[in-house]
Structure formats: structure tokens, C-alpha cells
Amino acid sequence: MRIGLDMMGGDFAPLEAVKGVKVFLESGATDVHLVLIGDEAALAPLLAEAQLDQSKYSVVHSSQVIGMDEHPTKALKEKPQSSISIGFYLLQNGKIDAFISAGNTGAMMVGTFYTIKAIEGIQRPTISTLVPRDGSGYGLLLDVGINADCKPENLVQFAVLGSLYSKHILNNPNPTVGLLNIGEEEGKGNLLAQATYPLLKEHPQLNFIGNVEGRDIFTNKADVIVCEGFTGNVVLKMAESIHDMAVRRHIDDEYMHKFDHETFGGTPVLGVNKPVIIGHGIAKAVAFKNMISLAQKVHESKLVDKIRESLVK
Structure with missing residues (x-):
């Protein structure tokens, strides 16, 4: 299972995102590979200091960041190399199984609706x-x-x-x-x-x-x-x-x-074709860890498939 995480989204990113990754990996999680999407120059020293198991994650570079106050549709269009835009590209093309961000909520919703889209019938x-x-x-x-x-x-x-x-x-x-x-x-x-x-x-x-x-x-x-x-x-x-x-x-x-x-971590967008988890803008380490755990559970439970089955019934 490959879970994509926007490392640049949120008021305390990327530091708290890295801390959350560390807590998640140290919890003994198996069968999860984290795809960390963000500015490599900003992430490299933080990841080195965290001393993470490098077999458990990979980094995808993004050169742009969508700010919390930017217009969602305009930002996604004008910033194709943002961490959110790249995350949805990876999700849409099957490179990751779930995508998480504590960044601009509007951009996350617009990205969800225009890339992976709603399940037919929703x-x-x-x-x-x-x-x-x-x-x-x-x-x-x-x-x-x-x-x-x-x-x-x-x-x-x-x-x-x-x-x-x-x-x-x-x-x-x-x-x-x-x-x-x-x-x-x-x-x-x-x-x-x-x-x-x-x-x-x-x-x-x-x-x-x-x-x-x-x-x-x-x-x-x-x-x-x-x-x-x-x-x-x-x-x-x-x-x-x-x-x-x-x-x-x-x-x-x-x-x-x-x-x-922080206890909740984030919330999934229900009724869309792949797992998308949206976190609070002030998320810190525990919230990031819990968002990753939630994404893992949503994927493993095949919740999206069960929603599709319910519509057929």
C-alpha cells in the first residue's frame, strides 16, 4: 500500500509532518510505503534528523506550495507543481492508493472533484x-x-x-x-x-x-x-x-x-473514487500520524468498493 502525504500543507509543515511520519513508522506499521510530496531542499535535513527507515518512504519533489488563503481553482490551475496538484496526479494515475493533506481545504475539495471524481450514482x-x-x-x-x-x-x-x-x-x-x-x-x-x-x-x-x-x-x-x-x-x-x-x-x-x-487526525471525503483525507490546518505530529492510520484503514477496509456495492443494491 502506498500512501501519499502532502508535506507542505498546514501551518506547521513540513516539520510537524515529518514528526508525524516518524511517529507512524515507529508504531510498527507494516505494508505501508509513504510517498512524501514536498520541497526536497526543505525536507532533506528534517528527514535526516528524524533518522527514518529509508525503505519505508520515498520523496517526490514539488517546487510550489498552495497557500491556505489562495483561491482553490486558480491555485490548482496556476501551480501544477504544487504538492497538492502532484498528490492528485499520483492518485489519479494509480501511483498512490490514498492522498492526505492538511493544506488548503478548498484546493483539496476542488482537486478531489476534478481528478478522481465522485463515485457514479453519488x-x-x-x-x-x-x-x-x-x-x-x-x-x-x-x-x-x-x-x-x-x-x-x-x-x-x-x-x-x-x-x-x-x-x-x-x-x-x-x-x-x-x-x-x-x-x-x-x-x-x-x-x-x-x-x-x-x-x-x-x-x-x-x-x-x-x-x-x-x-x-x-x-x-x-x-x-x-x-x-x-x-x-x-x-x-x-x-x-x-x-x-x-x-x-x-x-x-x-x-x-x-x-x-489531533485525536481525529483528519476526515475522509466520502463518495469519491479513491481515499482522500483532509486534515486541519493546524495539524501537528499526532494528527499527521492519525491521518496516515486513517488512510490505511480506509484502504484496507475497501470502503470505496463497499460504497459502490451499496449503490448497486
Whole structure:
């Protein structure tokens, strides 16, 4: 398995990316060869200092970097030798099996849609976030930002994608699905929620349990919670603020630690033809290590193939 990693993406790259590679390789990972995409001159001294097993990685030189504030489409077009552009070229042409970046999120999304593209039958790919539960494990919330306006059919596909992710990546054998709403009763909510409910209820592949409310998000009530990206992103940013507030107040609590984005690493783009993992711009070593581990798990679980199979059914 060959996993490509954008070494120049993120606020603390390439140093923290190299540190993350070191942590991953020292964890005893086997059958993974890392393809490190970045400026060789910048990477060489860091890799030498890290004293990594050179049989476990190779370096692909990139002479350009897409900044975090650059226009995604324009940057990809004008910077074909950027680490993100080269990563998608390698992924599209089968040189790597998965691609990871903590760089410009917009460029990652545009690159995903225009190179490896959505799986046939997927109306809108989506991204999710892990939701720490006040108990054990994590739930899944999607969409969390790339689909601000949705149709009922989109939310149904998000539910299917989330269920497959929950089952094959989070190891929930029969994940429950809830629709985020302002009340538990059927018929509650806005027009989108009212139209989506019966579609989820009748879907043969979903273990739908009904509506869930905001107070249920951090509980075990549903393994997968679906909503449109506008609401999902508000919830995501609120969850991030909870962790930031806990850090500022020096609250040392096991549950609060679960909100740390380093624990998640990154999130896959669900519904596209190959594994793409998008990380937080402030990712550090642990996050990079966890992104690599996630990419490995997504590839080994054949999640993309299982999504294709679900569409046939």
C-alpha cells in the first residue's frame, strides 16, 4: 500500500509532518510505503534528523506550495507543481492508493472533484466529523460544511455513506441513524427535515431511529447523525470551541480531551473514487500520524468498493 502525504500543507509543515511520519513508522506499521510530496531542499535535513527507515518512504519533489488563503481553482490551475496538484496526479494515475493533506481545504475539495471524481450514482460527496460521546467511543455527524444547501435525497445518501463509514471504520456492526431536528416527533422541523424523514424511514439499508435533537449529539442515541452542511458546520465549530475553552481554563478531563482535533487526525471525503483525507490546518505530529492510520484503514477496509456495492443494491 502506498500512501501519499502532502508535506507542505498546514501551518506547521513540513516539520510537524515529518514528526508525524516518524511517529507512524515507529508504531510498527507494516505494508505501508509513504510517498512524501514536498520541497526536497526543505525536507532533506528534517528527514535526516528524524533518522527514518529509508525503505519505508520515498520523496517526490514539488517546487510550489498552495497557500491556505489562495483561491482553490486558480491555485490548482496556476501551480501544477504544487504538492497538492502532484498528490492528485499520483492518485489519479494509480501511483498512490490514498492522498492526505492538511493544506488548503478548498484546493483539496476542488482537486478531489476534478481528478478522481465522485463515485457514479453519488449526487454529492460529503465530509463528516467524529463526535465524542459522553460515555464511550465516537458518533459520526455529516455533512459538516461542503454541502450547505441540500435536498432530501442528499441527506439520504449521507446517511448511507455515514453508516458504511461507521460500520467498517468505527466498527459498529449495525449503526443507528438519526436525523438532526428540533424535536423528536415525526413531522417536526423545516421542509427539508419533514421531506427527509420518510425517505430515511423507508430505506432498506438504514437502521433509522428517527429524529435526534441537539442535546442528543454527544450521547449514544445515534451512531450516525445526518444534517445539511450549514447546521453541521455550526455544530463542528461549537465542538471545537468547547475544547479550546477547556484548554484555556486548564480543565484536565478525559472527555474534554476527546474534542482535540489531533485525536481525529483528519476526515475522509466520502463518495469519491479513491481515499482522500483532509486534515486541519493546524495539524501537528499526532494528527499527521492519525491521518496516515486513517488512510490505511480506509484502504484496507475497501470502503470505496463497499460504497459502490451499496449503490448497486
